[in-house]
Amino acid sequence: MKIREIAAAIEEFAPLKLQADYDNSGLVVGRLDDEVHKALLAVDVTEEVLNEAEREGCDIVITHHPIIFTPLKRFNSATYVERCVERAIRSGIALYACHTNLDSTVNGMSWQVGSMIGLSYMSVLEPRRDDPSVGYGVIGTLTRPENIKALLMRIKSIFDVGAIRHSDLPSEDMMVRRIAICTGSGRSLIGNALAADADLYITADLRYNDFMEGENRMVIADIGHFESEFCAIRILDDVLSKKLCNFAVRKSLCSRNPIHYLF
Numbered sequence: 001m002k003i004r005e006i007a008a009a010i011e012e013f014a015p016l017k018l019q020a021d022y023d024n025s026g027l028v029v030g031r032l033d034d035e036v037h038k039a040l041l042a043v044d045v046t047e048e049v050l051n052e053a054e055r056e057g058c059d060i061v062i063t064h065h066p067i068i069f070t071p072l073k074r075f076n077s078a079t080y081v082e083r084c085v086e087r088a089i090r091s092g093i094a095l096y097a098c099h100t101n102l103d104s105t106v107n108g109m110s111w112q113v114g115s116m117i118g119l120s121y122m123s124v125l126e127p128r129r130d131d132p133s134v135g136y137g138v139i140g141t142l143t144r145p146e147n148i149k150a151l152l153m154r155i156k157s158i159f160d161v162g163a164i165r166h167s168d169l170p171s172e173d174m175m176v177r178r179i180a181i182c183t184g185s186g187r188s189l190i191g192n193a194l195a196a197d198a199d200l201y202i203t204a205d206l207r208y209n210d211f212m213e214g215e216n217r218m219v220i221a222d223i224g225h226f227e228s229e230f231c232a233i234r235i236l237d238d239v240l241s242k243k244l245c246n247f248a249v250r251k252s253l254c255s256r257n258p259i260h261y262l263f
Contacts, residue, residue: 001247003060003094004032006039009243010062010098010236014108018101018134024066025101029085030094036060038248039240041233042255043226045084045095052254053093061088062240064232066097102232103136104128109183110138112231113202116158117179118142125180126192137182137189139196145175148200148219155202159227162261166221167211174219176200183228194218204228226257 007027019025030036040058042049045067053061067084077083088095103109106124114122125137146154148169156164179200180193186203190213193201198218204225214220233251240249 001036001244002032003027003030003034003036003096006036006060006062006240006244006247007032007096010096010239011101012243013239014098014101014105016101018104018128020100022069023100024069025097025099028066028068028095028097029088030060030096034094036094038250040250040252041236042252043230043232044255044258045088046254046256047080047084047087048254048256049252050084050087050091050093052252054091056250058250059092060094060096062096062098062236064097064099064102064229064236066099067095098232098236102235103183104134106134108235109229109232110136110181112235113159113181113183113228114138114140114179116231117155117181117202119179119181125182125196126189137180137186137192139178139180139193139198141178142176145177148172148174148176151176151200152221155221155223159223159230161223161227162259162263164221164223165206165211167214167219168216169219170216174199176219183231184225190214190220193220202228224257224259226259230255 036059038058039060039062040053042063044065119140122138122140124135125139127135176199178198180198182189182203185205187210200219202221206222
């Protein structure tokens, strides 16, 4: 199958026009008219993921994060990014990324996390000005209120989180019904979550002072960047399986969190 056909299937679900200005989604290595036979789905392009691709006969790696964000000035194997790009080119492995366009499309990343938690009546947390039906994050409600500590423990289990960092709990008896979510780095949407009357805001990559912005009205929880975005593999697998049912797709077993926890 041509890469062009695979890209078209993904971009029908998550159009490239939805990506942020800084992003580099789309075909990073390879040519649209190249033939490929098997895809490997991962969160990041790493040397371990490329090992798996070569071992499993995958000639295209589709990830959430682009391996290249800024222009590379040289290729001398000095960094893992250079080594991965060099290796992909030498091995004839195409690299394709579906990043902020997957974050902001309907039924994309935050929607998937919301479904895994059990949210209903989800809507966009920060709609795009030119198209309010898409944008970053979601706000939704649980079927019934849930104790905050029990909910955080359930989320920890669902997403296999080593540790959840969270703001002060107004009370250990606090009941949560309305939840806002932004996968990945979502500190910029704290105000949106407050304005949407969320009881809990789930995101990642928060800084020290960010945890104070709940104003004692909303609990803010950081579940980890990788943990909140691992669902990208599931989404991409579902899209490709439905649209290209005869194309071989493998979920990476080597797509791992670069952050470790010491208990």
